[in-house]
Amino acid sequence: MASHRRPKQPTRTRVTVLTVTAAAAVALSGQAANAAPAKPSKDEVKSKVDALYEEAEQATEKFSKAKEHQDQLEKEIGQLQDQVARGQEELNTLRGTLGSMASAQYRTGGIDQSLALFLSADPDNYLDKASTLEQLSGKQVEAVQKIQAKQRGLAQQRQEAAGKLADLDATRKELGDKKKASADKLAEAQALLNTLTAQERAQLKDEDTRASRSEGERVDLGNVKPSGRAGAALAAAQTKLGSAYISSATGPNAFDCSGLTQWAYKQAGVNISRTTFTQINDGTRIGKSQLQPGDLVFFYGDLHHVGLYAGNNTVLHASNPRGGVKYESINNMPFQFGVRVG
Structure with a gap:
Protein backbone atom coordinates (compact mmCIF):
# COMPACT_ATOMS: atom_id res chain seq x y z
CA MET A 1 0.00 0.00 0.00
CA ALA A 2 1.36 3.44 -1.06
CA SER A 3 2.71 5.66 1.62
CA HIS A 4 0.99 9.01 2.22
CA ARG A 5 3.54 10.66 4.46
CA ARG A 6 3.32 14.41 4.87
CA PRO A 7 6.29 16.15 3.17
CA LYS A 8 8.93 17.55 5.50
CA GLN A 9 8.52 21.27 6.09
CA PRO A 10 11.62 23.48 5.65
CA THR A 11 13.09 24.79 8.83
CA ARG A 12 12.98 28.49 9.69
CA THR A 13 16.76 28.74 9.19
CA ARG A 14 16.55 27.23 5.71
CA VAL A 15 13.71 29.59 4.70
CA THR A 16 15.74 32.57 5.86
CA VAL A 17 18.80 31.51 3.82
CA LEU A 18 16.71 30.93 0.71
CA THR A 19 15.00 34.30 1.07
CA VAL A 20 18.26 36.19 1.48
CA THR A 21 19.83 34.39 -1.48
CA ALA A 22 16.87 35.15 -3.74
CA ALA A 23 16.86 38.79 -2.68
CA ALA A 24 20.56 39.09 -3.43
CA ALA A 25 20.08 37.52 -6.86
CA VAL A 26 17.27 39.94 -7.67
CA ALA A 27 19.34 42.90 -6.53
CA LEU A 28 22.36 41.84 -8.58
CA SER A 29 20.26 41.25 -11.69
CA GLY A 30 18.64 44.66 -11.21
CA GLN A 31 22.03 46.32 -10.94
CA ALA A 32 23.21 44.57 -14.10
CA ALA A 33 20.12 45.69 -15.98
CA ASN A 34 20.51 49.29 -14.85
CA ALA A 35 24.26 49.50 -15.33
CA ALA A 36 25.29 51.96 -18.05
CA PRO A 37 26.88 50.34 -21.14
CA ALA A 38 30.65 50.50 -21.18
CA LYS A 39 31.98 53.60 -22.90
CA PRO A 40 33.56 52.70 -26.26
CA SER A 41 37.30 53.12 -26.44
CA LYS A 42 38.99 55.77 -28.59
CA LEU A 193 33.26 61.82 -31.46
CA ASN A 194 31.58 63.91 -28.78
CA THR A 195 31.64 60.89 -26.47
CA LEU A 196 35.44 61.21 -26.39
CA THR A 197 37.29 63.65 -24.20
CA ALA A 198 38.96 66.67 -25.75
CA GLN A 199 42.30 64.98 -25.14
CA GLU A 200 41.21 61.81 -26.97
CA ARG A 201 39.95 63.83 -29.94
CA ALA A 202 43.26 65.69 -30.06
CA GLN A 203 45.09 62.35 -30.01
CA LEU A 204 43.10 61.14 -33.02
CA LYS A 205 43.92 64.31 -34.92
CA ASP A 206 47.57 64.00 -34.00
CA GLU A 207 47.65 60.38 -35.16
CA ASP A 208 46.27 61.41 -38.56
CA THR A 209 48.79 64.24 -38.86
CA ARG A 210 51.75 62.04 -37.96
CA ALA A 211 50.60 59.29 -40.35
CA SER A 212 50.24 61.80 -43.19
CA ARG A 213 53.69 63.27 -42.45
CA SER A 214 55.20 59.78 -42.45
CA GLU A 215 53.64 58.94 -45.83
CA GLY A 216 54.85 62.27 -47.20
CA GLU A 217 58.37 61.36 -46.16
CA ARG A 218 57.99 58.05 -48.02
CA VAL A 219 57.19 60.04 -51.16
CA ASP A 220 60.40 62.04 -50.73
CA LEU A 221 62.40 58.87 -50.11
CA GLY A 222 61.07 57.51 -53.38
CA ASN A 223 62.79 60.36 -55.24
CA VAL A 224 59.59 61.03 -57.18
CA LYS A 225 60.00 63.42 -60.10
CA PRO A 226 56.47 64.20 -61.32
CA SER A 227 56.24 65.89 -64.69
CA GLY A 228 53.71 67.19 -67.21
CA ARG A 229 50.17 68.15 -66.37
CA ALA A 230 49.71 65.23 -63.98
CA GLY A 231 52.79 66.42 -62.09
CA ALA A 232 51.44 69.97 -62.03
CA ALA A 233 48.12 68.69 -60.66
CA LEU A 234 49.91 66.79 -57.90
CA ALA A 235 52.03 69.83 -57.07
CA ALA A 236 48.88 71.96 -56.79
CA ALA A 237 47.22 69.41 -54.50
CA GLN A 238 50.32 69.31 -52.28
CA THR A 239 49.83 73.00 -51.51
CA LYS A 240 46.49 72.02 -49.91
CA LEU A 241 47.87 69.54 -47.39
CA GLY A 242 45.97 69.95 -44.13
CA SER A 243 42.99 71.67 -45.77
CA ALA A 244 39.54 70.78 -44.49
CA TYR A 245 37.32 68.08 -45.92
CA ILE A 246 33.77 69.35 -46.46
CA SER A 247 31.11 67.43 -48.38
CA SER A 248 30.54 68.84 -51.90
CA ALA A 249 33.36 71.41 -51.50
CA THR A 250 35.54 72.10 -54.54
CA GLY A 251 38.13 74.48 -53.09
CA PRO A 252 40.11 76.53 -52.79
CA ASN A 253 40.10 76.16 -48.99
CA ALA A 254 38.08 72.98 -48.47
CA PHE A 255 37.39 69.91 -50.60
CA ASP A 256 35.72 66.56 -50.87
CA CYS A 257 37.68 63.80 -52.62
CA SER A 258 36.62 64.47 -56.22
CA GLY A 259 36.52 68.20 -55.55
CA LEU A 260 40.26 68.12 -54.76
CA THR A 261 41.19 66.14 -57.88
CA GLN A 262 39.08 68.39 -60.10
CA TRP A 263 40.59 71.53 -58.55
CA ALA A 264 44.16 70.19 -58.80
CA TYR A 265 43.83 69.38 -62.50
CA LYS A 266 42.20 72.73 -63.18
CA GLN A 267 45.34 74.41 -61.77
CA ALA A 268 47.29 72.36 -64.30
CA GLY A 269 45.10 73.66 -67.13
CA VAL A 270 43.01 70.49 -67.51
CA ASN A 271 39.25 70.36 -67.00
CA ILE A 272 37.99 67.06 -65.62
CA SER A 273 34.47 66.25 -64.51
CA ARG A 274 33.03 66.68 -61.02
CA THR A 275 32.41 63.26 -59.48
CA THR A 276 34.26 59.98 -59.03
CA PHE A 277 31.61 58.29 -61.17
CA THR A 278 32.50 60.49 -64.16
CA GLN A 279 36.21 61.04 -63.47
CA ILE A 280 36.77 57.33 -64.13
CA ASN A 281 36.10 58.19 -67.79
CA ASP A 282 38.37 61.26 -67.93
CA GLY A 283 41.39 59.30 -69.14
CA THR A 284 42.88 55.86 -69.73
CA ARG A 285 42.46 53.18 -67.06
CA ILE A 286 45.66 51.63 -65.74
CA GLY A 287 46.74 49.08 -63.13
CA LYS A 288 48.64 49.69 -59.90
CA SER A 289 52.02 48.75 -61.43
CA GLN A 290 51.59 51.44 -64.12
CA LEU A 291 50.84 54.33 -61.76
CA GLN A 292 52.82 57.55 -62.08
CA PRO A 293 52.65 60.66 -59.85
CA GLY A 294 49.51 62.68 -60.54
CA ASP A 295 47.42 59.80 -61.89
CA LEU A 296 43.91 59.52 -60.48
CA VAL A 297 43.45 56.51 -58.19
CA PHE A 298 40.02 55.06 -57.39
CA PHE A 299 38.95 53.01 -54.39
CA TYR A 300 36.06 50.80 -53.18
CA GLY A 301 33.81 48.62 -55.28
CA ASP A 302 31.36 51.40 -56.09
CA LEU A 303 34.23 53.81 -56.96
CA HIS A 304 33.07 56.51 -54.53
CA HIS A 305 36.57 57.65 -53.52
CA VAL A 306 39.41 59.16 -55.55
CA GLY A 307 42.84 60.64 -54.86
CA LEU A 308 46.07 61.52 -56.64
CA TYR A 309 48.91 59.03 -56.78
CA ALA A 310 51.89 60.66 -55.08
CA GLY A 311 54.47 57.94 -55.74
CA ASN A 312 56.02 55.18 -53.63
CA ASN A 313 52.62 53.54 -52.93
CA THR A 314 51.27 56.75 -51.44
CA VAL A 315 48.08 58.67 -52.19
CA LEU A 316 47.32 62.35 -51.63
CA HIS A 317 43.59 62.77 -51.09
CA ALA A 318 40.81 64.61 -49.28
CA SER A 319 40.20 61.81 -46.82
CA ASN A 320 37.32 62.65 -44.47
CA PRO A 321 36.16 65.39 -42.07
CA ARG A 322 38.66 64.29 -39.42
CA GLY A 323 41.75 63.80 -41.59
CA GLY A 324 41.24 66.47 -44.26
CA VAL A 325 43.71 66.58 -47.16
CA LYS A 326 46.56 64.23 -46.35
CA TYR A 327 48.96 61.55 -47.56
CA GLU A 328 47.99 57.94 -46.98
CA SER A 329 49.24 54.51 -47.98
CA ILE A 330 47.51 53.20 -51.10
CA ASN A 331 47.08 49.91 -49.24
CA ASN A 332 44.81 51.45 -46.58
CA MET A 333 41.87 51.40 -48.96
CA PRO A 334 40.61 48.82 -51.50
CA PHE A 335 42.31 50.03 -54.70
CA GLN A 336 40.36 49.45 -57.94
CA PHE A 337 42.34 51.09 -60.76
CA GLY A 338 44.06 54.28 -61.83
CA VAL A 339 43.22 56.75 -64.57
CA ARG A 340 45.82 58.66 -66.58
CA VAL A 341 44.31 61.99 -67.64
CA GLY A 342 45.10 63.50 -71.02
Missing part, protein backbone atom coordinates in the same frame (compact mmCIF):
# COMPACT_ATOMS: atom_id res chain seq x y z
CA ASP A 43 39.91 53.15 -31.19
CA GLU A 44 36.36 51.76 -31.27
CA VAL A 45 34.98 55.26 -31.79
CA LYS A 46 37.54 55.90 -34.55
CA SER A 47 36.53 52.70 -36.34
CA LYS A 48 32.81 53.49 -36.13
CA VAL A 49 33.34 57.12 -37.18
CA ASP A 50 35.46 56.09 -40.17
CA ALA A 51 32.69 53.74 -41.30
CA LEU A 52 30.13 56.54 -41.01
CA TYR A 53 32.42 58.91 -42.93
CA GLU A 54 32.59 56.27 -45.65
CA GLU A 55 28.80 56.07 -45.90
CA ALA A 56 28.53 59.86 -45.87
CA GLU A 57 31.02 60.12 -48.73
CA GLN A 58 29.07 57.59 -50.78
CA ALA A 59 25.98 59.77 -50.39
CA THR A 60 28.00 62.93 -51.10
CA GLU A 61 29.35 61.64 -54.42
CA LYS A 62 25.85 60.57 -55.45
CA PHE A 63 24.60 64.02 -54.42
CA SER A 64 27.29 65.68 -56.56
CA LYS A 65 26.38 63.44 -59.49
CA ALA A 66 22.70 64.37 -59.15
CA LYS A 67 23.65 68.06 -58.85
CA GLU A 68 25.66 67.83 -62.05
CA HIS A 69 22.69 66.18 -63.77
CA GLN A 70 20.37 68.89 -62.46
CA ASP A 71 22.62 71.66 -63.79
CA GLN A 72 22.76 69.99 -67.21
CA LEU A 73 18.99 69.51 -67.30
CA GLU A 74 18.35 73.14 -66.37
CA LYS A 75 20.68 74.23 -69.17
CA GLU A 76 18.99 71.96 -71.72
CA ILE A 77 15.50 73.01 -70.60
CA GLY A 78 16.46 76.67 -70.93
CA GLN A 79 17.74 76.07 -74.46
CA LEU A 80 14.57 74.18 -75.41
CA GLN A 81 12.35 76.92 -74.00
CA ASP A 82 14.29 79.51 -76.02
CA GLN A 83 13.88 77.38 -79.14
CA VAL A 84 10.15 77.02 -78.52
CA ALA A 85 9.77 80.78 -78.02
CA ARG A 86 11.67 81.53 -81.24
CA GLY A 87 9.71 78.83 -83.05
CA GLN A 88 6.42 80.32 -81.92
CA GLU A 89 7.50 83.72 -83.23
CA GLU A 90 8.42 82.15 -86.58
CA LEU A 91 5.09 80.32 -86.66
CA ASN A 92 3.22 83.57 -86.01
CA THR A 93 5.18 85.22 -88.82
CA LEU A 94 4.33 82.36 -91.20
CA ARG A 95 0.66 82.60 -90.31
CA GLY A 96 0.86 86.33 -90.85
CA THR A 97 2.26 85.72 -94.33
CA LEU A 98 -0.56 83.32 -95.08
CA GLY A 99 -3.04 85.88 -93.79
CA SER A 100 -1.58 88.51 -96.13
CA MET A 101 -2.12 86.11 -99.03
CA ALA A 102 -5.72 85.64 -97.96
CA SER A 103 -6.27 89.41 -97.73
CA ALA A 104 -4.87 89.91 -101.21
CA GLN A 105 -7.05 87.11 -102.56
CA TYR A 106 -10.11 88.59 -100.89
CA ARG A 107 -9.48 91.97 -102.51
CA THR A 108 -9.27 90.35 -105.93
CA GLY A 109 -12.46 88.42 -105.79
CA GLY A 110 -12.90 86.35 -102.64
CA ILE A 111 -10.89 84.03 -100.43
CA ASP A 112 -10.39 80.37 -101.27
CA GLN A 113 -12.33 78.17 -98.84
CA SER A 114 -9.32 75.89 -98.30
CA LEU A 115 -7.22 78.88 -97.36
CA ALA A 116 -9.97 80.05 -95.02
CA LEU A 117 -9.75 76.71 -93.20
CA PHE A 118 -6.07 77.30 -92.43
CA LEU A 119 -6.85 80.74 -91.09
CA SER A 120 -9.79 79.68 -88.96
CA ALA A 121 -9.81 79.74 -85.17
CA ASP A 122 -8.67 76.10 -85.08
CA PRO A 123 -6.33 75.70 -88.05
CA ASP A 124 -4.35 72.82 -86.57
CA ASN A 125 -7.13 70.38 -87.40
CA TYR A 126 -6.73 71.15 -91.08
CA LEU A 127 -2.99 71.41 -91.48
CA ASP A 128 -2.51 67.65 -91.83
CA LYS A 129 -5.21 67.31 -94.48
CA ALA A 130 -2.98 67.35 -97.53
CA SER A 131 -5.94 67.15 -99.92
CA THR A 132 -6.78 70.78 -99.28
CA LEU A 133 -3.34 71.79 -100.51
CA GLU A 134 -4.36 70.80 -104.05
CA GLN A 135 -6.78 73.73 -104.10
CA LEU A 136 -4.18 76.36 -103.18
CA SER A 137 -1.66 78.23 -105.27
CA GLY A 138 2.06 77.35 -105.26
CA LYS A 139 3.02 80.13 -102.85
CA GLN A 140 0.15 79.27 -100.56
CA VAL A 141 1.12 75.58 -100.55
CA GLU A 142 4.69 76.50 -99.64
CA ALA A 143 3.52 78.74 -96.79
CA VAL A 144 1.17 76.08 -95.42
CA GLN A 145 3.87 73.40 -95.56
CA LYS A 146 6.24 75.64 -93.61
CA ILE A 147 3.55 76.13 -90.97
CA GLN A 148 2.99 72.38 -90.79
CA ALA A 149 6.71 71.67 -90.33
CA LYS A 150 7.06 74.41 -87.72
CA GLN A 151 4.09 73.15 -85.75
CA ARG A 152 5.40 69.59 -85.74
CA GLY A 153 8.82 70.82 -84.61
CA LEU A 154 7.30 72.90 -81.82
CA ALA A 155 5.18 69.98 -80.61
CA GLN A 156 8.27 67.77 -80.45
CA GLN A 157 10.30 70.40 -78.60
CA ARG A 158 7.50 70.98 -76.10
CA GLN A 159 7.25 67.22 -75.48
CA GLU A 160 11.01 66.98 -74.99
CA ALA A 161 10.98 69.91 -72.57
CA ALA A 162 8.12 68.33 -70.59
CA GLY A 163 10.11 65.09 -70.27
CA LYS A 164 13.19 66.95 -69.05
CA LEU A 165 11.13 68.91 -66.55
CA ALA A 166 9.80 65.64 -65.11
CA ASP A 167 13.37 64.31 -64.95
CA LEU A 168 14.43 67.52 -63.22
CA ASP A 169 11.75 67.10 -60.55
CA ALA A 170 12.96 63.54 -59.84
CA THR A 171 16.57 64.71 -59.75
CA ARG A 172 15.77 67.47 -57.27
CA LYS A 173 14.11 64.91 -54.99
CA GLU A 174 17.18 62.67 -55.26
CA LEU A 175 19.36 65.65 -54.38
CA GLY A 176 17.40 66.23 -51.20
CA ASP A 177 17.55 62.55 -50.23
CA LYS A 178 21.31 62.24 -50.78
CA LYS A 179 22.05 65.49 -48.99
CA LYS A 180 20.01 64.35 -45.98
CA ALA A 181 21.66 60.90 -45.98
CA SER A 182 25.12 62.47 -45.94
CA ALA A 183 24.19 64.99 -43.24
CA ASP A 184 22.66 62.26 -41.06
CA LYS A 185 25.80 60.10 -41.23
CA LEU A 186 28.05 63.06 -40.45
CA ALA A 187 25.85 64.03 -37.49
CA GLU A 188 25.98 60.46 -36.18
CA ALA A 189 29.76 60.47 -36.53
CA GLN A 190 30.04 63.78 -34.68
CA ALA A 191 27.85 62.48 -31.88
CA LEU A 192 30.22 59.54 -31.49
